[in-house]
Amino acid sequence: MVGSYGTLGIGPAIADPASAPTTAGEAVQRLIDLSRQSEQLNQQALNAQADLDTKVAASDAAEKRAADAAATLDAAKAEIRQYQPVIDRAASSALLGSRTNRLTSLLVSNSPQQLLDQMSIVDFVGARTNDQLSQFQKATDAASAAETVARTAADAAKAASAAADSVRSDLESKRAALQGSMAGVIAAWGQLSAGDKSALAGSMFPPGFDRDSLLKGLVPGSGTSALAAALTRVGDPYVWGATGPDQFDCSGLVQWAFHQVGKDVPRTSQQQSSYGTPVDEKDLQPGDVVFFYSDISHVGIYAGNGLMLHASTFGVPVQVAPMGSTPFHSARRF
Known part of the structure; x- marks a missing residue:
């Protein structure tokens, strides 16, 4: 969610010190x-x-x-x-x-x-x-x-x-x-404590995540093979504007993963949302690319069972996480 800052425009980036958090x-x-x-x-x-x-x-x-x-x-x-x-x-x-x-x-x-x-x-x-x-x-x-x-x-x-x-x-x-x-x-x-930073970062994989089963029957050059490439970057840091090979923003990770399987994917999440072919949310398969928010400002790779692999935000490394907490926009199959 956008939180108390509302719909984004070009404006002050740092909150008023008078409203500094108390907890x-x-x-x-x-x-x-x-x-x-x-x-x-x-x-x-x-x-x-x-x-x-x-x-x-x-x-x-x-x-x-x-x-x-x-x-x-x-x-x-x-x-x-x-x-x-x-x-x-x-x-x-x-x-x-x-x-x-x-x-x-x-x-x-x-x-x-x-x-x-x-x-x-x-x-x-x-x-x-x-x-x-x-x-x-x-x-x-x-x-x-x-x-x-x-x-x-x-x-x-x-x-x-x-x-x-x-x-x-x-x-x-x-x-x-x-x-x-x-x-x-x-x-x-x-301003965060070490414990808060650790809690924000979370785990790299959700409980019960089975990488081997997910990638079974992997087809070279497919979305699943791009997902396999992206899984090797789990734990890498989120950095604004980064495209790899060991730090990423959200669209940079998607571009890098598909580049590993020979696909020249556009750079930004908005551009990526027009690449490939559309897929209904109910028809998602591992390796499909999923987009979020009304302005399509976040993107990840579907990892099955309602999960996605993504570079989410500063302080949170590349990880596999549930999709449910992020407003779904659309999906494409590259």
């Missing part, structure tokens, strides 16, 4: 509440980082498209420049009225053969000029289209860069909030 039970509950808040912030920061990575990649791709479009435009302009002398000469001839035609050929010819030769030259020059004028028009049209593409690509690159900057700012805010919340958790942890 061991209150101290433990404060630690639980602060740890829950930190876990949510941790997943939010991870999501912001993933979003930033996506936005940066989109920005880089948009900038490359803009650069390619600009290069195409430059090439189109260079082609126009090749035809410019022809256009200038044609324009000059038209302006001065000096362009040769069949009538002037007739007037200046001294013989029928000379007339035929002159007219042939006129036809050739005219055809060549017309062809170059046509090529010039094509080059001009291409340059106009390239300019439109280049302008659109440049605008897209600018927008993508702005989006990345916005997400980067959001990430920095979430990281700052997480750092403050972590400090609060560590301070609350320091």
Whole structure:
């Protein structure tokens, strides 16, 4: 549960000193509440980082498209420049009225053969000029289209860069909030007695847990084999943002376990909740991935009989524990 801190936002992470716990039970509950808040912030920061990575990649791709479009435009302009002398000469001839035609050929010819030769030259020059004028028009049209593409690509690159900057700012805010919340958790942890710390950590396995029976008939590459890999990490500490190999947060443990069996699972609990195929709670099998809370800020691996293996929170090592005390959201089969 979220406890007295309510629905999480970006805000103060450390409780008012005036409300300091007066009993061991209150101290433990404060630690639980602060740890829950930190876990949510941790997943939010991870999501912001993933979003930033996506936005940066989109920005880089948009900038490359803009650069390619600009290069195409430059090439189109260079082609126009090749035809410019022809256009200038044609324009000059038209302006001065000096362009040769069949009538002037007739007037200046001294013989029928000379007339035929002159007219042939006129036809050739005219055809060549017309062809170059046509090529010039094509080059001009291409340059106009390239300019439109280049302008659109440049605008897209600018927008993508702005989006990345916005997400980067959001990430920095979430990281700052997480750092403050972590400090609060560590301070609350320091207030606990050794006995309270031990009680909070609990046992690594519930009574009667039979690992061998659970993993009987294990299929390589399956969820069960990922569960088997995760079981080797029981006892490792919970650390915000950690992905192994000997310390984890909740989604980091799931990612690490499935990586051991050749599956490239996303980093955050929210991303993981869209990976694989959905499974009803009543149809859960060992190795399925289970998600908790309305914001999907916690994740574990189902271990049969209503149990899950998870990295739960600061001060509690990776362990197998009952699912019932955590609000179930959904499940997936990877």
